[in-house]
Amino acid sequence: MVKFVIQRLGYMVVTLLIIITITFFLMQLLPGTPFSNPEKLSDRQLEVMNAKYGLDKPLAIQYFTYLGNLIQGDLGVSFQSQGRTVNAMIGERIGPSALIGGQGVVIGLILGLILGVISALKHNTIFDYGAVFIAVLGMSIPSFVFAALMQYYIGVQWGLLPAALWKDYSYSIMPSLALSVLVIATVARFIRSEMLEVLGQDYVNTARAKGIKEVTVILRHVLRNALIPVVTVLGPLAVSIMTGTLVIEKIFAVPGLGEQFTLSILVNDYSVILGITLFYSALFIFVIFIVDILYGILDPRISIGGGKKDGTS
Amino acid sequence: MTDAILSVENLDVSFQSHNGLIRAVRGVNFDLKKGETLAIVGESGSGKSVTAKSIMQLLPKKTTVINNGSIVYEGEDLLTYNKKEIEKIRGSEISMVFQDPMTSLNPTMKIGKQVMEGIIKHQDVSKKEAITKAKELLELVGIPNAEDRMSSYPHEFSGGMRQRVVIAMALACDPKVLIADEPTTALDVTIQAQILDLMKDIQKKTGTSILIITHDLGVVVNMAQRIAVMYAGQIVETGTLEELFYESNHPYTWGLLQSMPKLHQDRSVPLIPISGSPPDVSQLHDGCPFAARCPYVMKVCHSHMPDQSKLSETHSVACWLQDERAPRVEKPDLGGETVDRTETS
Numbered sequence: 128m129v130k131f132v133i134q135r136l137g138y139m140v141v142t143l144l145i146i147i148t149i150t151f152f153l154m155q156l157l158p159g160t161p162f163s164n165p166e167k168l169s170d171r172q173l174e175v176m177n178a179k180y181g182l183d184k185p186l187a188i189q190y191f192t193y194l195g196n197l198i199q200g201d202l203g204v205s206f207q208s209q210g211r212t213v214n215a216m217i218g219e220r221i222g223p224s225a226l227i228g229g230q231g232v233v234i235g236l237i238l239g240l241i242l243g244v245i246s247a248l249k250h251n252t253i254f255d256y257g258a259v260f261i262a263v264l265g266m267s268i269p270s271f272v273f274a275a276l277m278q279y280y281i282g283v284q285w286g287l288l289p290a291a292l293w294k295d296y297s298y299s300i301m302p303s304l305a306l307s308v309l310v311i312a313t314v315a316r317f318i319r320s321e322m323l324e325v326l327g328q329d330y331v332n333t334a335r336a337k338g339i340k341e342v343t344v345i346l347r348h349v350l351r352n353a354l355i356p357v358v359t360v361l362g363p364l365a366v367s368i369m370t371g372t373l374v375i376e377k378i379f380a381v382p383g384l385g386e387q388f389t390l391s392i393l394v395n396d397y398s399v400i401l402g403i404t405l406f407y408s409a410l411f412i413f414v415i416f417i418v419d420i421l422y423g424i425l426d427p428r429i430s431i432g433g434g435k436k437d438g439t440s
Numbered sequence: 441m442t443d444a445i446l447s448v449e450n451l452d453v454s455f456q457s458h459n460g461l462i463r464a465v466r467g468v469n470f471d472l473k474k475g476e477t478l479a480i481v482g483e484s485g486s487g488k489s490v491t492a493k494s495i496m497q498l499l500p501k502k503t504t505v506i507n508n509g510s511i512v513y514e515g516e517d518l519l520t521y522n523k524k525e526i527e528k529i530r531g532s533e534i535s536m537v538f539q540d541p542m543t544s545l546n547p548t549m550k551i552g553k554q555v556m557e558g559i560i561k562h563q564d565v566s567k568k569e570a571i572t573k574a575k576e577l578l579e580l581v582g583i584p585n586a587e588d589r590m591s592s593y594p595h596e597f598s599g600g601m602r603q604r605v606v607i608a609m610a611l612a613c614d615p616k617v618l619i620a621d622e623p624t625t626a627l628d629v630t631i632q633a634q635i636l637d638l639m640k641d642i643q644k645k646t647g648t649s650i651l652i653i654t655h656d657l658g659v660v661v662n663m664a665q666r667i668a669v670m671y672a673g674q675i676v677e678t679g680t681l682e683e684l685f686y687e688s689n690h691p692y693t694w695g696l697l698q699s700m701p702k703l704h705q706d707r708s709v710p711l712i713p714i715s716g717s718p719p720d721v722s723q724l725h726d727g728c729p730f731a732a733r734c735p736y737v738m739k740v741c742h743s744h745m746p747d748q749s750k751l752s753e754t755h756s757v758a759c760w761l762q763d764e765r766a767p768r769v770e771k772p773d774l775g776g777e778t779v780d781r782t783e784t785s
Contacts, residue, residue: 329544332498337558338531348546427548427593
């Protein structure tokens with residue numbers, strides 16, 4: 128297990144290095160310079176600016192300087208916001224993003240689970256068809272459509288929740304709901320099909336034949352086994368939540384990481400783009416790592432790192 | 441019969457499907473006596489498993505229609521029981537062993553816990569006592585290092601060992617009736633013998649009645665005192681082991697016996713299969729369902745189902761050949777020497 132973790136950490140570092148490298152050089156292809164209105168700057172001014180941010184040095188040197196700083200935990204300074212470090216910018220933007228992202232996942236998992244279980248247990252009834260319908264809608268309609276609809280009805284027409292901006296907790300609810308739609312749909316569909324499969328397994332009948340209550344059969348024997356494969360979709364779901372925040376934060380004017388990210392790309396703020404990309408990648412790789420470990424814990428047939436157990440069958 | 445612990449009377453089970461009603465079991469009658477082993481024999485799709493599962497009420501509720509009949513266990517009709525009452529019977533009074541041990545254990549639950557589940561449900565015992573009981577059960581069914589193996593998962597066992605665990609689970613609360621639905625079909629021949637011996641052994645120790653469902657006549661010879669032959673949802677012949685093997689009177693039973701390999705027979709003599717295949721149970725006509733495959737078929741067979749004729753206290757058969765107007769037919773050579781109980785048991 129320890130060996131597995133160390134090995135995986137090694138892979139994670141290599142993956143991140145590749146991501147940094149690709150992003151770093153790809154960014155150079157963005158049209159324009161990091162400075163606004165460069166045509167108004169004199170050659171001398173440009174030279175000073177370039178020297179200040181180290182842009183006058185060859186690309187290779189810039190790259191290694193960046194890596195060197197990164198090892199010390201320094202993501203550099205923003206080109207656009209005077210004297211602000213990228214670390215500080217991420218630090219102050221992460222809060223709202225984490226809140227709506229986290230709430231989105233939690234709401235999505237709970238509602239998705241309920242919807243999936245109901246539709247599996249009421250297979251081929253009106254409940255099942257209803258749940259499948261909702262799931263298909265959630266999968267196929269992009270979250271920004273829901274976001275706009277929610278803003279109009281919940282925010283403007285009915286005035287139940289603030290339509291946008293970020294002042295107190297109530298401002299986080301609608302963005303979280305908009306984010307959770309896809310999670311609900313994905314989880315519901317997955318739980319439904321896994322539950323149906325497990326319900327057809329012989330061991331469910333064995334459990335029933337023991338005389339234990341149907342509720343216990345479902346909770347102890349069916350749900351547990353149906354949930355294991357669902358863990359695998361958590362990784363991709365984390366990605367969709369992260370990319371989802373880019374759009375959702377823009378729509379709801381949430382001062383989060385995603386909004387900063389889109390802003391930075393528009394103005395060629397190299398170090399911020401790089402910093403946030405790196406942050407997202409690290410987070411995603413970490414989620415996958417956790418999912419793998421979770422899988423080994425939930426399913427005794429999977430032993431992490433070629434462990435001590437040997438199957439005899 | 442007074443000494444019957446379980447009587448199935450006139451059981452009629454159908455399933456709803458897109459193609460209409462499928463009549464899986466059509467008026468089945470049998471008694472299981474205390475301490476005996478009754479085998480239900482038949483081809484795939486003859487309704488044997490459905491019969492077994494309807495006793496435990498394990499059939500899917502939504503699509504199953506039990507039109508008629510009763511399943512009387514110790515004087516009470518199980519079919520009138522509600523969910524809670526049947527849960528009390530399941531696993532404590534009547535237990536079941538399933539066909540495929542590879543899939544009949546929960547893969548994410550430790551063996552010990554799975555065995556203990558039934559004990560905790562039905563018996564008023566502490567957790568510690570349940571652990572001890574589970575360990576004893578695993579020892580009873582011949583699992584070495586039972587104490588250590590309690591915390592193993594099913595995938596750490598071989599097929600034969602898993603079936604032993606399944607049997608241990610079924611025996612957890614000393615059931616009076618053990619239903620074994622093809623308990624050896626998924627196992628190697630050598631393991632089959634071990635499992636059958638184990639079941640016989642347990643029957644000797646506990647006195648439980650066994651209802652064994654199988655399509656393997658070899659298993660029957662090994663285990664059963666009485667046999668019921670099922671075809672297309674009906675029992676066509678019942679009798680003691682000897683009666684069925686030496687004095688059988690139904691052409692279908694003859695067919696089954698002829699298609700079985702015999703130990704003392706010259707290997708150059710080919711086995712005689714029953715030609716054709718079982719009828720589609722969703723499209724049955726009024727006559728004898730075996731008529732289409734029967735070498736002795738008469739006109740009446742196609743239009744009327746024969747009644748059961750009682751040949752002895754224990755032996756009855758449903759065939760028009762028993763009618764006094766029917767021509768006497770010569771029974772085929774069934775190689776009766778197959779029943780050699782001293783050798784197999």
